[in-house]
Amino acid sequence: MSQIKRLVLDVLKPHEPTNVEVASAIGDLQDVDGVNLSLYEVDQQTENVKITVEGPNVNYDLVQQTIENLGGVVHSVDEIIAGKKLVEEEETLHDRG
Template sequence: MNLRRILLDVDKGLNRPTLTELAGSIEDVPGVDAVKITVTEMDMETMGTSITVEGININYNYLIKVIEDMGCAIHSIDEVITGKHIVK
């Protein structure tokens, strides 16, 4: 399966990892060409984020492992695009 885009609802600690640390780790996943992290909500200890990852043949299992190894919790997969091109 050629995973081209995935949108994840992810919670992370308020201070660690930083958004740039998280984005950098995701960017290193095989197949990833671009990462967009949007803060969706904040409370005293956690930050809710929406993470969009685009590329060609993104290694899904490794992507999830990297995010979880950074101490983040994946709540849901909100969008998946596979195939030869990205559907607009």
């Protein structure tokens, strides 16, 4: 199994803990170099956030477990980059149309 370098997750979470606490908790995990948490939607009870995690060997199970312990739910894994280097998504003719 090759190592995961980047994960982009669509997460639904309660207002508490705050987004700062969630980002900080994920950032504290082993082999995580950085975290980006962007707020997309605020509901009465919940918040929809996009969490991007980068590192030399991101442990998805650990990230998911951390999010769930903080009361969140991973709705979908929107992007994964694995292997020796970061490979960005290429734009195709279909995307341009």
